[in-house]
Each structure stands twice: as C-alpha cells, then as structure tokens.
Amino acid sequence: MKKIVEWAEIGPMFSDGVSIMFGGFMGVGTPLGIVSALIESKVRNLTLIGNDTAAPTTGIGPLIDSGQASKVIVSHIGTNPVTGKKMIAGELDVELVPQGTLIERIRAGGSGLGGFLTPTGVGTVAEEGKQKLTVQGREYLLEIPLRADVAIIKAKKADTAGNLVYERAARNFNPVIALAADLVIAEVDEIVDVGEIDPDHVMTPGALIDKIVVRMGG
Amino acid sequence: MKKIVEWAEIGPMFSDGVSIMFGGFMGVGTPLGIVSALIESKVRNLTLIGNDTAAPTTGIGPLIDSGQASKVIVSHIGTNPVTGKKMIAGELDVELVPQGTLIERIRAGGSGLGGFLTPTGVGTVAEEGKQKLTVQGREYLLEIPLRADVAIIKAKKADTAGNLVYERAARNFNPVIALAADLVIAEVDEIVDVGEIDPDHVMTPGALIDKIVVRMGG
Amino acid sequence: MDAKEIIARRVALELNEGDIVNLGIGLPTMVPRFLPPDIHITLQSENGFLGMAPLEGEPLPGIVNAGGTPCGIQIGAAFFDSAMSFALIRGGHIDVTVLGGLQVDEAGNLANWMVPGKMVPGMGGAMDLVSGAKKVIVAMEHCTKDGEARLLRLCNLPLTARSRVSKVITELAVFKVSAAGFVLLETVSGVSIEMIRERTEAGFAISDDIKPMPLYS
C-alpha cells in the first residue's frame, strides 16, 4: 500500500458526516495543512474530536469558523469565542469531556477496551447519564470508548514505513488518536528513509499510519 | 532526595510480606542485581507481580526457587517447572492473568482508574468471580486495578534526575510498573548527567523513580 | 502588594523541596517566582511534560504550555503523550495542584469551571487535577468583586470535584479543610477574625495554633 500521498489526494479522503479526531493543544500539534484541505474540500456536518477548539484562526478553529462542523467533542472551548457563539445559536453541538477522560476514552476505543472507571467527574455534571460503580470502596464513573472515522495527526518526522516521531509538547493527543480511527493520516515536516529512525525512538509505529503527507512549504 | 544509592542500601528497602512488581519477559528487562539483593536479604512471604516466572535460574526465577515468594501474579509459569512444583505442593499461590489484562490492571493501578472493561477472557475461566458488563452490545469483564509496595525496574540508562531509557524489548512491563508502586527502584547499566537524555527520548520520567542503583560489573 | 501577590507568596510556602506541581491558569502561575531559594519544584504541564520553566530567549518548536504559549523547560525535562500526562495527574503522581476557585465549601467541594449562562469554557483538565493530585490548594481572592463570599456552606455553582480541597489561601487568611469543615489556620496581619467571619459564609473552626500569615519577600 502506498502510504505517501500528494495534497490533492487528501480532500477526497473525507466525506460529509464523517467524524475526525485531531491532534493538538491550542493548535500546537494540529496538522494545519490537513485542516486547510478540509476547508477547501467543503465537506460538511463533521464531528470533530480533540482537546480544544483553539482560536478562530488557529489549529482546528478555522473548521469551526467555516461552519463545517456540526458537533465537537472537546475538553474546552473557552479560547475560541466562535465555538461558544455557534453553540448558543444552536448551530454546533458541543460535548464537553474532562481532558483526562477524553484521552482515556480515545485510548479505550483504540485498545479494544469496553470502557474504564474514573474518579474524575464524580459528583459533578460530568456524571449525568453515566453508570456509577463502586470498586474497593471508591465511587467511579463508567466511561465508554470513543473512535472516529478518520484521525488527522501532526508529526515532526515520518519514515517511509510510517513510523512517526513527534516534537516536544506537539505530541499530546497524536499518538493516542493514531489507535482509534479507521483511517489515519499524518502530516509531517519531513520524510526520511526507513531505518533512519532508531526503533527505540519511534513514537507511533508505522503499522498504525495509513497515509502520510508532507507539510507544504516545509 | 538522594536518588542514587549503593547496593548495600537495596536489601533493607524490602521487608517480609511486601508485594513487588518486576519488569521483564523471560528475564529480559528484569533487574537481576536487585533479584540477587532480595535473595541475600532473605525477606520472605513476597508477592511477585510480573509477566512470567522465567526459568529457575533466570529473571525472577531464583526468588521462586529460594522459597521467598508465597504468591505470584503472572500470565504464565510454563517455562519454570519450579513454579509448577511449588504450586502443586501448596507452597506457592499462583494467580494467572491474561497478559494484556495484567499490564492493563497495573496501568489502571498507576493511573488512578478504578478498573476497565476487557473482552479478553469472556466465556473462559478468566471470568470467574468477575462482574460482566455489556457496553454497546458487547460483553466485557470488569477488571480491577493492581498496585504493589515496590516496583523493581531494569533500564539501560538513567540520568541523575531518574529519567530512564530502556533498550529494545527490555522495555516491556518496566515503564508501566513505574506508575503503580509506592517505592520505585531502578537498576541501570549507566548513569549520565541530567540533560544528556533528550527530553523526547525519556521513556519513564524521573518524577516516578525513587531510587537508582548501577548494575554490578556494568 | 496586591491581593494576588499576597496569595501567590503564601502559596509558595506550601511547596516542599522536590514536589511535582501542576499550576492552574491565572494567579497560580505567579507562585514559582516567590519560592524560597532552597526549594526546587518540578512543574507538570497537562499537554504532556514535566519540567516546565519560564521562557528564556527565543521560543523553541513545540515547547509550549497547556495554553499553547511558548515556555521554557528545565534541564531534565521529559515529554510524553496526553494519556501518560493524565495517568500522572489522576494516578496521584502530582504532589500539589494550585488552582483558582470560584467557590469552595465546607465539604471541600470546589467550583471553578463554569457559571451557567455566563461562562461555559469547559473543564479542560481541572476535574482530573482536582480528583487526582495528592494535595489541592485553592488560591483565590476571599470575596468576589461584588463582595460576595466564596467560602460557602455549600457551593451553588457546578462543581469541579467533590471533597478534594486541602487548603484555601486568600489575601486575608489560610484555611485547611478537615472532615468537620474549614479550620482557620492563619490570618494576615491587621485582619480580625470578626472581619473574616463577615466575609465568609461558611462556618469555620479556629485552630488552637492560629498564626499570622507569613509573607516571604
């Protein structure tokens, strides 16, 4: 399977109504070229799953601004006033999930687990609609797995087999979402020959990566 | 807190009846110097938690052979006939746990989770005594967290702050048990100055490591 | 010295040599600059590292805090993914978290993430931090801008977590939260217990060992 693709091939990988997990914290670690390709593709009714909605012009923000998302599942939206406005106007469904629960739900979805028990959110609005279980005398919420149709990843480097290396805090959600989607696309700063990355330094094994595209103007 | 210690200080860190998580797959990634120190210390009634009991003279095997363990929680014992003999003789309590469930129970214990749902073991003897839950139409076992008093780790390299790097398949259980014990001791081949390990290459953050000892004859 | 600085200086005295600390946004980020010189802490950042430091010189690729703002790293820092970051947070590997608060009540409940109809930013990592850190210190001004009490019998804003607050530090006083409710430990010089009672809706016991609030400077 040919993993390395051209930018023109990216847009057609998405269709209306798909769910997309994205890497990044306030845009750092978000594949900005893929976000641009999504805007150009004009796909609509997207469900976006990631840490936050960044700001109107950073990270995943432009996809909120463009009205292409109908739902977001994130841990906070406070830094992007557009998200709040669209939510209040009824144009965007916002599901807020505690950050640790969100990443763990994604990990569960990618790891074949049926869910997990977390103390986070017990006694708060986060427990609404959830089963509570007591284990070893402590109360927990049962949180269920989360998967997506596509994961869009930003890495510093890929080898031709798709092994990825992230840089500093740009790692964040990226290695975890690589486990939890049917199609996994990585935008990278550079591609090196297979064998150039020490097998101990690989952060996401190439087996998880379906497509690789090199950052424009990289 | 002084993290780097001498071998003479290792034995006294253990007392009768403690539970010990150990790294290693068939001895590869097991801290053999600490195993020797445990044998010399003559502590008894240990609970040993790890992947396997290796062979009588490799990995954790000598601690089974010496009769110092009263219980093991492992995924297999077939490679160490002494484990089987002691089990049949009623001298050793053996709890067999599927490998993926074992490492995930340790991760849960170290991550503040109250448990997780796994499909592994449904419809087998592994489900005995466990709660079954159905999520999204599939049946799962509820598995509960596992922690220990002490974790003993083998790494290739530590810096003086305790940041660890493992080598190849010797990584295995080590980074996970580092999360799940009250006292975490690492045996390393070498200690380098803090700053010599690239922060992106740290596999276990020094914050999790309490004590470091350098392999003898290293 | 304004209220925020008084609070930040007092919080700094709560930290011990070697502590792993996560600081919430706002006031808590001021704390490190008031640490005594013999106290070295390691800051954890939710987005995935240990060893956060102030920015020195030019920003470096990927070295940003949880708000996406360039920062520095200590020598010996370590980066990891978000699943590991919250394994550390929820798993009791963070010694202290210092967070701002909107309300704290006698049961040690904290509300600091949402004001229905006004502010719905999302909880981010706050619920996990408050659930998982060994010690939860709330650093907040004693009353709201309108003079309403923030130490309450029962929080009326949506909670961040139940029964997890260890200490509350304001510009007037320091309280611990015991099983029986608030205990006043310290007051700032010139502030009477009566004045604190006026500004505190919650009931509180007074420590046998009540002291003036030390202010390191």
Added chain:
Amino acid sequence: MDAKEIIARRVALELNEGDIVNLGIGLPTMVPRFLPPDIHITLQSENGFLGMAPLEGEPLPGIVNAGGTPCGIQIGAAFFDSAMSFALIRGGHIDVTVLGGLQVDEAGNLANWMVPGKMVPGMGGAMDLVSGAKKVIVAMEHCTKDGEARLLRLCNLPLTARSRVSKVITELAVFKVSAAGFVLLETVSGVSIEMIRERTEAGFAISDDIKPMPLYS
C-alpha cells in the same frame, strides 16, 4: 513433507501483502519461511515490538522474542511497552494471528492453553490475541497423537476465547468457521471427505466451491 510443514505452507497462503501478524509458539513460527516472495508481512511480538525477523549474526542486547530468545528485527521496526503491545493486540490492529490449538468447536471456540491436571502453563497473551486479532487462524494437526478428534461439537478443555476462530488449517483440510459451524473448504490431495468425517467429531458443511489444498513450494 511432514504434517507440520504441510500446515505451515498452507497457512502462509492466508497472509496478504502488508499484513500485521502475530504468530503463536511452535508450528506457527514456521509460517514465514513459506511466504510467497511477493508477500511481505510485519510480525508483532507480544513483548513489545513490530518488525520481528529471524536472528542473523550475533544476538543484540534486548532484541529477543516473547520467549526471551534472541531474534532479529526488520528495518523499520518499532519498540514499545507492554501496555501499547496489548493495545495493538486487543484493539484490532493485528490483521492475523496464527495459533496452535488443542480443540476447536462448531461455535468457533478455541481451547489451547490448559489441560486440567496435566498442563497449567498460563494463558500468556493467547486470550488477548484470540479476542483481539481481526482474523484468527488455528494451525493444528487434525487429531491428537492418540487419534482423538480436535474439531469438536463442543470443546471440553478450558477455552481460550469464545467464537473467535476464523479458519482451521490441518494437514488434511481447511475449514472456515461460519455462523452455522464448520465449512470444509479444501482437502489435501488423496484425502476423501469420508476420511475427514471419520477424524472430525464436529459436523461440517461442504463448500460448493471445495478445492484441493494448494501447497506452495
């Protein structure tokens, strides 16, 4: 050609270009040497890596298979910890697992880890592998050494997993497991369906498209 080699050669034909494969101990480890030259697979090893290869030259530190025996690695290999290894296994990231079997039954149940009173080695990673791999191929001799059937109506040994077996490949035949039970797909040259019936306790349907077992050599 002995029974084991016949089985291993036939299993090799089940693998597709690019497959991520986990091989159980024993017979399954013979499979890679019979792969067609245009088929490249990546072997996963439970102890924490992708890209296992035969040992070439001197053993290298830490490069061992799940049995602790020195092995080699492919170019492009990646190492990780055990939690990640089983995230891959349980999470459906392994295309095919090939495992030995003691018994398989009409419901696709597999027993391959324990004989009560005789062999209690522990399940290792087998339960996770069988639960999680996309395709589970059981590679086993058709009958026990004593001539007892291994394809049964209902397994009587403790199970490894329920309803997860996709195919059973023996030295006599290839079966798939459908919702309605076993379907005979292929027989080895010179073996009659009657002979297979004699050696198979389970009922089985016969594929409309039944073929001779191809043996790549």
